[in-house]
Amino acid sequence: MKEEKIWLSPPHMGGNELKYIKDAFDTNWISQYGSNIDEFERSLEHYLGKTSYVTALSSGTAAIHLALRLLNVEDGDFVICQSFTFVATANPILYLNAVPVFVDSENQTWNMCPDALEESIKYCIRQGKKPKAIITVSLYGMPFKVDEILQISRKYEIPVIEDSAEALGSKYKGQLCGTFGDLSIISFNGNKIITTAGGGILISRSPDAKNRALFLATQAKDNEEFYSHSEVGYNYRMDNIAAGIGRGQLETLEKKIEQRRKNHDFYQQIVKNNDHIELFSAPDSDFYSNYWLSTIILKNNLVKEKLKEKFSQNNIETRYLWKPMHLQPLYKRYKFFGNNLSGTLFDAGLCLPSGTNLTDHCRARISEVLQNEIH
Structure with a gap:
């Protein structure tokens, strides 16, 4: 008889998840609104610090998609992306009919190679279009070469989307991952270090960017008494029960x-x-x-x-x-x-x-x- 299976990275409960889920049921907030969402976002903003404004979403993939939207990525735009990553990092580029340009890793962190990044930027400029964004990843929790990548980003004035899906709690020179990009994302998929069953966050640097992300994540409803929509939005908001799981997980x-x-x-x-x-x-x-x-x-x-x-x-x-x-x-x-x-x-x-x-x-x-x- 085989022994019990040892899984790669299973969910691990043990905090106050059930308490916060019960609160959602007791108050009848079984929706994409409720105190768990608000408190989860506030707790993450406090944890991350460094002018971090958090929008809780249905997945890390949704967060990358919204990050690209916030940077006005459109049909035909170049987006530079780390090649060594899960496909969810790259797929949102295609959602917008933009053009991914992939960059290899360097051998110390396995993340985006600064030399190859600069080569890719020069290629895009020669094609007549400067890239709209650079998506860099902290793979398996290892921070990317932050100083080198951000120096290149500033040199060419290209914003960085920091994919820290796997890197909650990781640090570079004492600063937390998720706080380096112009926009950053973290995943709470079931196999991550903490989970909301499925979910993620978009981390922006201003209240205006957070408000814009929330607008897009809730079907882009115009400020009218009736349902009016002037642009494409998405059903990307995290729900109150998932956020309750996240609150309990975050405590551990x-x-x-x-x-x-x-x-x-x-x-x-x-x-x-x-x-x-x-x-x-x-x-x-x-x-x-x-x-x-x-x-x-x-x-x-x-x-x-x-x-x-x-x-x-x-x-x-x-x-x-x-x-x-x-x-x-x-x-x-x-x-x-x-x-x-x-x-x-x-x-x-x-x-x-x-x-x-x-x-x-x-x-x-x-x-x-x-x-x-x-x-």
Whole structure:
């Protein structure tokens, strides 16, 4: 009989989620309005600081879509996007019939390469159109090279959309991810460090931008007593029950970050003297990762596949790294700048179980597979 499955990154309840959900039922706010939404937004604004105005939405994908709308991205506009990411980062570009231009990773953070970014901007300018936005990602919780990317963004006067979907609680030089972009997003999907079952936030830098986002997220209703609509809007607002889950989850965030980082330390102890495996880790003390997922690079692809199969046989979930956008059938016709480092990482890497509810028994099962298979 197989032991209970160890999941990659399952939801982990344990705060006051039920209390806030009950409040929503008791007050009959079972809708996209209610005190849970207001308090969740206020709590996140307090946590993030740095002039952060939060709009709670139905997903991180919706947040990226609205960010592009706020930057007036239109049909035919260039939008530069990190290639090594989940497809939700890039898809909203196509929602607006804009043109994605993909940029490779650098090898320290696995995030957007500054040199390739500048090359891509110069290409777009030669085509007669400066890009409308740069979407950069903090992959697996690792902050991107903030100083270098923002310097290029200021040089060419191109706004940055910071995709911190996986990076709540991560920091660069002591400043929280989600506070660097002209607009930023965070995801609360079921596998994230905290969850609202599904959901996300758009973080803007002014009350006017927040109000604009809220207007678009609630079907763009004009200020009339009747239903009047002058532009396209969306049904993107987070509901009051989901926000109640988020309030309870947010109360446990620091503990969850600590637990994820302890998972990374656990893997570090296993692989530290092994020449066949490399654990993805912060390059220096400027980078503080929540280690949403602990990921490894195997020196031999056959070893990677064998290891993945052995985990599966032991009822332990692992997952391949994100397949870069420039290698996806949907996006292969678009321009790509870089040396395909992200493709090399995809070929060699695995994500390991990283949930905040990993027990000592789970760690022992994981350790046994790793130590038996990687030698």
